Amino acid sequence: MTAIKVIKVIGxxxxxxxxxxxxxxxxxxxxxxxxxxxxxxxxxxxVEDDDITEYKVTSEIAFPVREREQ
Structure with a gap:
């Protein structure tokens, strides 16, 4: 069974x-x-001077939780 971890990242x-x-x-x-x-x-x-100057996404990134090494 795999556990997934989720983190919030703004790009x-x-x-x-x-x-x-x-x-x-x-x-x-x-x-x-x-x-x-x-x-x-x-x-x-x-937005600056009626123009978009920077695009941003707030996202959740998912990845598997690693098992501890013995």
Whole structure:
């Protein structure tokens, strides 16, 4: 049986929400192994002078819990 752990990660991008989601997965993968899924909770953006300057996604990243080594 596999247990799954979920962490909340906010990804950002100057290009798009899709790039922000990819950034969230990439950054999570730097500190956890075997990322298995992402669920986007919220899509937001920073607006300056009537233009979007930064896309943001608040996401939950899922990965398996590792068993302790004996």
């Amino acid at each position: 950002t991008s100057a290009e798009s929400w899709e790039d922000a989601a990819r950034e969230a997965v990439r950054r999570a993968g730097e500190s956890v192994d075997d990322v298995r899924g992402i669920e986007i909770e919220k899509w937001t953006a920073t």
